[in-house]
Amino acid sequence: xKKQPVWGLFALVAALPAAASASEGFYGGAGLxxxxxxxxxxxxxxxxxxxxxxxxxxxxxxxxxxxxxxxxPPSYDVLGNDVEVTYTSLGGYARxxxxxxxxxxxxxxxxxxxxxxxxxxxxxxxxxxxxxxVGYDISRELRAVAEYTRVHDDVVIDLDHLGVxxxxxx
Numbered sequence: 600x601k602k603q604p605v606w607g608l609f610a611l612v613a614a615l616p617a618a619a620s621a622s623e624g625f626y627g628g629a630g631l632x633x634x635x636x637x638x639x640x641x642x643x644x645x646x647x648x649x650x651x652x653x654x655x656x657x658x659x660x661x662x663x664x665x666x667x668x669x670x671x672p673p674s675y676d677v678l679g680n681d682v683e684v685t686y687t688s689l690g691g692y693a694r695x696x697x698x699x700x701x702x703x704x705x706x707x708x709x710x711x712x713x714x715x716x717x718x719x720x721x722x723x724x725x726x727x728x729x730x731x732x733v734g735y736d737i738s739r740e741l742r743a744v745a746e747y748t749r750v751h752d753d754v755v756i757d758l759d760h761l762g763v764x765x766x767x768x769x
Contacts, residue, residue: 624652625769626661628744632762634673634686642673644686646762650694659696663707664689667750667760686758687714688750690728703734705746713751713758726751730760740768 627649634642650663665688672683692709711728714721732746744764751758 623769624654624661626650626652626663626766627769628764628766630744630762630764631670632667632748632760634667634669635759635761636673636684636686637756639673639675639684640681642669642683642686643671644668644760644762645670646760646764648764648766659698661694661696663692663694665692682717685716686750687716688712688728688758690750692728696734701735703736705732705734705744706730707746707748711750724751724753726753728752734766742766742768 628647630646632644632646634644636642644667646665646667648663648665650661652661654660667686667688669685669687672685674681674683676682688711690709690711692707694705694707697704706729708727708729710725712723712725714723728748728750730746730748732744734742734744736742742765744766746760746762746764748760748762749757750760
């Protein structure tokens with residue numbers, strides 16, 4: 600698998616909030632997620648996201664991009680051998696946040712590109728991705744979000760993330 604397009608897309612997602620730091624409503628964040636895959640031991644993924652609140656379109660609505668990469672890949676037992684599968688994803692989501700003081704209930708839906716790589720072989724797909732979570736404002740600019748996301752839904756294997764992200768509002 601060629602990694603340049605994936606890392607290029609990651610750089611785009613990561614740079615979005617920084618490039619717009621002078622604008623109101625942009626946010627960016629990073630975190631860790633437990634990668635849960637059917638028939639495999641769980642892994643750990645790095646997550647990075649950037650987005651923009653769209654309060655002028657609809658209150659509590661935002662759009663965001665998210666990149667994830669297996670830091671500790673999920674592993675499968677194949678004939679007594681552990682086989683690690685590295686998952687990379689890039690998703691675009693519409694997120695709705697409903698404030699219930701002192702927390703925010705959140706849901707999101709979108710499309711995600713998911714790539715799986717094992718021993719030089721890779722496969723990728725684009726499909727529906729969705730999730731729900733809870734956000735808590737630590738300060739005016741800083742918030743923590745705990746959420747579950749179904750990153751990939753397939754007849755054979757599902758990829759889910761249960762994670763915590765810290766976001767900074769610009």
